[in-house]
Each structure stands twice: as structure tokens, then as C-alpha cells.
Amino acid sequence: MSDRITPDTSIPNLPRLRGFIADFTRLVERVGDDEAALLDAGRLLLADLIAADDWLPEAYARPDPVHYRQYLLHCDPYERFSVVSFVWGPGQRTPIHDHTVWGLVGILRGAELSQRYDLPREGGPPVAFPSEILEAGSVEAVSPRIGDVHAIANALPDRPSISIHVYGGNIGAIRRSVFDPLTGRRKPFISGYANSALPNLWDRSQPVPHAA
DSSP states (O other), X not given: OOOOOOOOTTSOOHHHHHHHHHHHHHHHHHHTTOHHHHHHHHHHHHHHHHTOOSXXXXXXXXXXXXXXXXXXXXXXXTSSOEEEEEEEOTTOBOOEEOOSSOEEEXXXXXXXXXXXXXXXXXXXXXEEOOXXXXXXXXXXXXXXXXXXXXXXXXXXXXXXXXXXXXXXXXXXXXOEEEEOTTTOOEEEEOOOOSOSSOOOTTOOSSOOSSOO
């Protein structure tokens, strides 16, 4: 009888996510507060992560029949950045909102409709820019410096879409705002997360089907 352990192919390629988190941590430590350098290099790291769709645990890819879901995948121990998966059921969308920190959005599955807005200094309704379809593999950046207000919707009418977001802080704990589309009235919110447990990225006791 052989003692060889057969890999469980149902286990996702978590070493891929683990490697991304390690690379992003090194990037944050290297460039510090240089947002432009961080977004340029971080965009490449996120594009590489979402180029393969074999690593996201099923528990963090599940849509809700009513609301979109934001699942926390990782938060840096100093809260310098966080990684989340957004899962959109058909027809689901966000309100117009801001982030207050830099962010990168990478489309893993499906497609999303991105609508950016400008907030007039004199007040009044948000001014919409032309909308954009974000296909799988694309990466978009946001920040107060380059444009921080948008709304996102699932661009597909018949199946979920999933995007992976990296933010310059613990996004589920940051006080942010949503904006009334007719008046521009600001309403504060803190998003929190849909999950109460995290995938154990660092358990190396289980066989995995891929190398890091």
C-alpha cells in the first residue's frame, strides 16, 4: 500500500494568492507613500493574479440573491492594504460612492460596468463620465488624486461577475460616503465584510494541486 498523498484538486491554488500578498507587501514596503509608483507596479501584480482563475476559494465567490458581496481575503497587519473579492449577482450594482484611499480593481470573472463621477465644488448632483465595460483581465485604479467616485454594476444579465480589489487600508473599516444621484447629498457608511471567517492562506499541511 502506497503512502503517497494524492492532491485534492478541489483545493484552490492558494499559493498563488499567498505569493501575490507577499509581493504586494514587499511593494508597499519599498515605495511607501509614493502612490503613483504603487499603483503602476501594483496594477501589474494584480493583472498577473487575475490572469489565472484557479485560486479563489468557493466560499468567497458566492453571490447573494439580493445584494452584492464584499469578502475579505487579506488585511495587512498594519492595515496598509487589504485584498477583497467582490461578487455581483445579475443586475446588482453599488450606489455612487467614494473610497478615500487608493484602490485597484481587477476583473476575475464576467464583466463589470464602471461609471465614474465628478462632484461639483459648488454642490449639486454628481456629474457622470462615459461608462466603461471592464472585461475579465482588466485592471482599473481609483484614488482621491486621480478620481475616487464611481458606481459599479454587473455587466452580465444572466450570471455573476467577480472582481478582486486591493485598497490602501482596511477598506471594510474605513468611513466613506455614498452620494444621492439627484442631489449629491452625502451619506456616510462603513462597509464591513460579508464573511466572518478567512481562508487560511498559511496552512501548508494540506496538499495543493499547483506550486506557488
